[in-house]
Amino acid sequence: MINLLPEEGxxxxxxxxxxxxxLILEILVLIFLFCLILILFSIEISTSARVQSQKVLIExxxxxxxxxxxxxxxxxxxSINQNLSKLDSFYQNQINLTGILExxxxxxxxxxxxxxxSYQRETFKVxxxxxSPTRESLFEFKKNLEREEEFKxxxxxxxxxxxxxxxxxxxxxKIKK
Numbered sequence: 446m447i448n449l450l451p452e453e454g455x456x457x458x459x460x461x462x463x464x465x466x467x468l469i470l471e472i473l474v475l476i477f478l479f480c481l482i483l484i485l486f487s488i489e490i491s492t493s494a495r496v497q498s499q500k501v502l503i504e505x506x507x508x509x510x511x512x513x514x515x516x517x518x519x520x521x522x523x524s525i526n527q528n529l530s531k532l533d534s535f536y537q538n539q540i541n542l543t544g545i546l547e548x549x550x551x552x553x554x555x556x557x558x559x560x561x562x563s564y565q566r567e568t569f570k571v572x573x574x575x576x577s578p579t580r581e582s583l584f585e586f587k588k589n590l591e592r593e594e595e596f597k598x599x600x601x602x603x604x605x606x607x608x609x610x611x612x613x614x615x616x617x618x619k620i621k622k
Contacts, residue, residue: 545595545620549573552589554582560613574615580606583614595621 448455542564549571553559559575577583583605590599598619605614 545571548593548595549590552586552593554585557582557586569620570617571620572615572617574613577612577614578610580609580612583612587616590616590618597621 450458549559556578557575559573561572561574563572564570577586587599587601590596596618600617602615605612605616
């Protein structure tokens with residue numbers, strides 16, 4: 446092609462062509478930047494959604510862990526409470542033997558003494574043996590035992606009453622619960 450335009454017209458056409466080309470390139474760069482911004486924005490939305498879902502999963506797992514820890518603590522508390530109630534019932538069924546021994550020793554008369562004492566925990570039965578100088582003091586000891594509220598089923602064997610003096614006696618009694 447032959448261009449018959451003067452040199453100035455050619456320059457104007459070239460500058461217009463360059464201007465159009467630069468305008469097209471700028472538009473393409475702007476479109477590229479706009480697409481890039483859209484892509485980055487979608488990536489940001491996607492990652493924030495994933496982060497949120499992970500946070501929700503973490504919260505659920507923490508609740509499960511806390512729930513299982515609470516359940517374990519509740520099981521421990523129930524177990525400890527059962528042990529405590531067993532201990533309480535054990536101590537409730539126990540008899541204060543020191544108090545019983547004190548009451549027995551208070552019922553003894555001055556010249557009397559005990560030589561043997563045995564206690565059966567299952568039946569709450571106490572067996573005593575000892576020495577009494579006279580039958581009257583042994584009888585008084587029997588009365589004293591019968592006056593005590595903690596004792597029941599007091600039994601003196603008949604051979605205790607045979608000798609009038611220097612009596613080796615034995616007695617069995619039960620302790621009230």
